[in-house]
Amino acid sequence: MPMMNPVQQFRSTEKKARFRSPSFFLRIILLAFFIFTPLLFRSFEVLDVVLKIIIFSALVASYDVILGYTGIVSLGHVLYFGIGSYFVGIFMGKLGWISYSHLALSFLIAIVISGILSVLIGLFSLRIRAIFFAMVTLAFMEFAFILSSQLRSITGGDDGISFKLPGILAVDYNLGRFLGIEFTGRMVSYYLILIVSVILFLLMLRFVHSPVGRVLQSIRDNEPRSIALGYRTYLFQVIASSFASCIAAVTGGCYAIWVCYVSPDSSLNVSIMVDVLLMVIVGGMGTLYGSIYGAAFLMITRAFLPKLQVLIASILPGVPMATRLSERWLFYFGLLFIIIVYFFPKGIVGTVQEFFSRKKNN
Secondary structure (H helix, E strand, O other), X not given: OOOOOHHHHHHHHHHHHHHHOHHHHHHHHHHHHHHHHHHHOOOHHHHHHHHHHHHHHHHHHHHHHHHOOOOOOOOOOHHHHHHHHHHHHHHHXXXXXXXXXXXXXXXXXXXXXXXXXXXXXXXXXXOOOHHHHHHHHHHHHHHHHHHHHHOHHHHOHHHOEEOOOOHHHOOOOEEEEEOOEEEEHHHHHHHHHHHHHHHXXXXXXXXXXXXXXXXXXXXXXXXXXXXXXXXXHHHHHHHHHHHHHHHHHHHHHHHHHHHOEEOHHHHOOHHHHHHHHHHHHHHOOOOOOHHHHHHHHXXXXXXXXXXXXXXXXXHOOOOHHHHHHHHOHHHHHHHHHHHHHHHOOOHHHHHHHHHHHHHHHO
């Protein structure tokens, strides 16, 4: 067996440690939970929240590729999410091409257009300072939002597009019962999106741990040094931005498949970009897996905190003060966010990793 050089030895040791770490087993448990959720919970509300966590985990991870691993601040990443959503909606709804081949084609076109658009924006603005790039991407997203509202004949305007899915993906499709569980088109869509999201995560992991990913992290940490070493940094940043935009387009298409609806507010609203930023901050930048915890925090609190009003009103029906306090669920959401940021300054995953790193060194 040939001798390994120091770099190969380091990578081999790193890979072995990765598969033996407690975090690896936690990821396996999370994956198992996502797999068995439709079988354990009959409530559509729970299924809806869990799948949105899965979709937004992939979207936030794609944003983390350019922000956490590359150091690029983009405020228009949701533009590509919207492109993916709209192409699925237009093909299935407006054009009425309800077939598996046309569904796959809508994804392919969305990926290609997102990649090309990202390259053009990057080549145009990434040579300038980061704040300029952030403003340019935000302007493009706002332009797309306005365009989707005005082009009613294509996008459905503010009313959006409702559509049906082909074959076994259709909401009303019933595959029958197995072991007392009814398998429907919703469950097929759930598992299809889960498989796609896992593949996207594996692609992103491969990307950030590839030689290109190492260069991107070097650019993030010290761009002048990377330039001095001979790297054309803006080209690497364009590659990262283009890769992340293609991932975002796929997640947008998956989201459209799940809700069977697309509109400017559901796919291109700036509030979605704010949510993505919050998820990255909560989960931890430059961790990739932090996107899962960030998405879970936001989706769970947003779905279940408003129910506090009903719960408290039923427990304390004669206490109007308690009811009034429970109505302010956004206040509690903000309070939870502040607490997490205070106790986890590098995000949940980043702070935990730092804690175990210090413990190991000591």
